[in-house]
């Protein structure tokens with residue numbers, strides 16, 4: 177097999193054209209779709225469960241799929257700076273792709289509310305990081321205004337190139353399974369990704385690459401569930417900081433995608449998210465971040481309500497890498513024991 181070339185080159189026929197010389201890529205995409213056995217057995221032995229591990233992207237999240245297109249387009253238009261508001265992953269990705277392209281990056285993040293791994297990424301890639309004393313929704317309103325008046329490309333998912341690129345995860349899932357799954361489960365924050373997946377599944381269906389479309393399942397965190405509750409949440413709160421969003425930019429598109437697919441957007445509690453987070457790591461050997469685990473937490477919740485039938489193929493997308501948020505991992509885990517450097521002390525702990 178030829179080496180992977182990044183999503184713009186791999187899916188050229190389905191994406192807006194980009195000339196070879198303006199392609200900015202870190203060879204994103206091509207992430208594994210892992211068949212779950214132990215977690216599947218824990219949930220329901222009659223279903224098929226797959227985990228699309230987007231934490232394997234170059235900056236550790238699915239954002240890279242859209243960022244390669246958005247930054248390539250900025251370069252093509254001769255724009256020399258990018259800007260975004262972020263709960264962390266978008267800022268990490270924008271900073272990396274801007275560094276690669278030689279562009280300046282400005283990122284606005286809610287102060288004290290993003291995982292340290294993500295903050296470190298933005299800083300390491302040389303972005304100008306501004307911590308806003310407010311939440312993501314407030315930061316997004318500011319960057320939108322700045323981008324309207326100044327020569328800087330807005331690379332949040334309201335940039336249409338972002339969603340074009342993020343469709344490629346749906347393409348890959350269909351290629352990897354040989355057809356569309358029965359259900360596609362995703363975390364929902366700013367609601368761009370679920371919108372992009374639906375676009376991708378529809379596009380592949382229209383091109384005759386699949387025989388049908390999946391039913392979409394989207395999950396918000398209970399403390400940040402504007403779509404489920406039907407109103408803006410002024411002070412969103414959740415352990416899953418990546419989806420701590422009270423007024424999603426792609427709200428209407430996500431609702432349309434949900435309805436067209438015959439699916440649901442529901443919510444899961446922080447406890448349910450953390451349970452799934454630990455199950456995925458402990459039963460499958462896959463470390464994802466808390467927000468990502470909401471896709472599995474939601475499937476566990478709907479399974480208990482009797483939603484699934486024998487043979488249903490369910491894909492849960494694990495949107496980001498667990499290494500980004502080590503504070504959370506250590507908070508929910510047992511600390512290792514400290515022992516004296518003797519075989520005897522080790523054996524005492526092994527309890528054979």
Ligand code: F0G
Pocket residue numbers: 237239261262263264265266267333363364365366367368369370418419465467468495496
């Ligand atoms: N999972 C992770 C790990 C995320 O970082 C995000 C969004 C989502 C899920 C939700 O995707 O917003 O398209 O509905 N993170 C954005 C950010 C908001 O700034 O990094 P969505």
